[in-house]
Amino acid sequence: MITVKAPAKINLTLDVIGKREDGYHEVEMVMTTIDLADRIDVALTDQSGIAVDCTAAYVPTDARNLAYQAAALMKEAYGIRQGIAIRIDKRIPVAAGLGGGSSDAAAVLRALDALLGLNVSREELAALGARIGSDVPFFVYGGTAVARGRGERIEPVPAPPPCWVVLAKPPLAVSTADVYRALRLDAIDQPPTTAAMVDALNRQDFAAVCRSLGNMLEAVTFSLHPEVRKLKERMQAFGAEGVLMSGSGPTVFALTQQLSRARRITNALRGFCRDVYLVRLLGDERQRA
Numbered sequence: 001m002i003t004v005k006a007p008a009k010i011n012l013t014l015d016v017i018g019k020r021e022d023g024y025h026e027v028e029m030v031m032t033t034i035d036l037a038d039r040i041d042v043a044l045t046d047q048s049g050i051a052v053d054c055t056a057a058y059v060p061t062d063a064r065n066l067a068y069q070a071a072a073l074m075k076e077a078y079g080i081r082q083g084i085a086i087r088i089d090k091r092i093p094v095a096a097g098l099g100g101g102s103s104d105a106a107a108v109l110r111a112l113d114a115l116l117g118l119n120v121s122r123e124e125l126a127a128l129g130a131r132i133g134s135d136v137p138f139f140v141y142g143g144t145a146v147a148r149g150r151g152e153r154i155e156p157v158p159a160p161p162p163c164w165v166v167l168a169k170p171p172l173a174v175s176t177a178d179v180y181r182a183l184r185l186d187a188i189d190q191p192p193t194t195a196a197m198v199d200a201l202n203r204q205d206f207a208a209v210c211r212s213l214g215n216m217l218e219a220v221t222f223s224l225h226p227e228v229r230k231l232k233e234r235m236q237a238f239g240a241e242g243v244l245m246s247g248s249g250p251t252v253f254a255l256t257q258q259l260s261r262a263r264r265i266t267n268a269l270r271g272f273c274r275d276v277y278l279v280r281l282l283g284d285e286r287q288r289a
């Protein structure tokens with residue numbers, strides 16, 4: 001048996017470039033993994049099938065589970081005859097914009113590769129992951145990266161300078177497909193920020209990282225759920241250096257380099273939001289692992 005961590009991500013940027021023939025959107029975004037992670041046990045069994053068990057009762061454990069799909073793809077691609085048992089200790093909020101399901105899938109791809117000594121290249125694992133979901137290849141790499149295409153083309157970049165991340169998830173689930181469907185490309189009124197973010201990361205300039213935060217899906221989720229905009233405004237008022245919604249939402253995060261400020265924001269948020277987390281970014285060490 002092997003136990004692996006499946007970290008959540010936040011989007012530092014999310015630029016939508018256009019709509020593609022296949023229905024997906026062409027994006028350019030910077031994502032970074034954070035120290036909030038599911039724990040996943042993966043074991044080989046005598047039975048031939050795949051069994052998934054999850055501590056969160058409302059997450060499906062059948063073929064709809066992205067970790068299940070990862071195991072099924074590995075079985076097919078590498079002729080694995082044994083059964084596979086997966087146990088997910090769910091700590092990442094579900095349908096939150098933090099990529100929990102995608103990270104679980106990537107963790108299972110990496111775990112089976114290690115457990116069976118397959119030595120599959122990262123590129124090949126990422127290509128398999130892309131068949132499960134647009135965010136899975138990013139999690140095969142982890143760390144900080146620019147994702148292009150529909151999210152599957154990954155280019156590692158330096159992690160942001162060390163800082164604290166305060167996350168707040170309002171009590172609602174957001175469907176990524178619904179948000180992309182509601183997006184009107186001709187109504188986007190903010191400029192892309194990915195190039196400026198990559199420049200800020202290369203220069204390790206924290207103030208510029210905060211200035212370059214941007215997410216073109218934010219306005220869409222705000223219009224579907226006005227309370228998410230209110231949450232962002234509150235977090236800004238509490239004095240965070242940078243505040244943004246992650247992915248398709250509804251989680252909003254704040255960045256700050258001062259622990260005392262991070263604690264103050266966290267405590268202020270706890271008054272009216274149940275799901276609040278104070279975590280660190282995962283730095284470059286994951287990128288090298």
Ligand SMILES: C[C@](O)(CO)[C@H](O)COP(=O)(O)OP(=O)(O)OC[C@H]1O[C@@H](n2ccc(N)nc2=O)[C@H](O)[C@@H]1O
Pocket residue numbers: 011014023024025026027031097099102132133134135136149150151176177180181247248
């Ligand atoms: C919002 C993000 O999480 C940002 O990281 C990703 O763009 C979404 O990644 P994901 O959840 O892995 O998405 P997928 O499972 O591949 O797609 C879910 C649905 O979102 C829409 N979708 C997703 C990615 C993309 N580049 N364009 C899209 O239009 C499609 O309608 C798709 O049916």
Ligand SMILES: Nc1ncnc2c1ncn2[C@@H]1O[C@H](COP(=O)(O)OP(=O)(O)OP(=O)(O)O)[C@@H](O)[C@H]1O
Pocket residue numbers: 058059060064065066067088093094095096097098099100101102104105135174176247248249
């Ligand atoms: N291993 C899993 N963990 C969580 N949800 C899963 C998993 N497998 C499938 N799902 C389904 O996927 C849906 C989205 O969950 P997830 O937590 O991955 O969303 P998300 O964080 O918004 O992801 P993204 O930002 O990639 O869109 C859930 O409603 C759930 O039913």
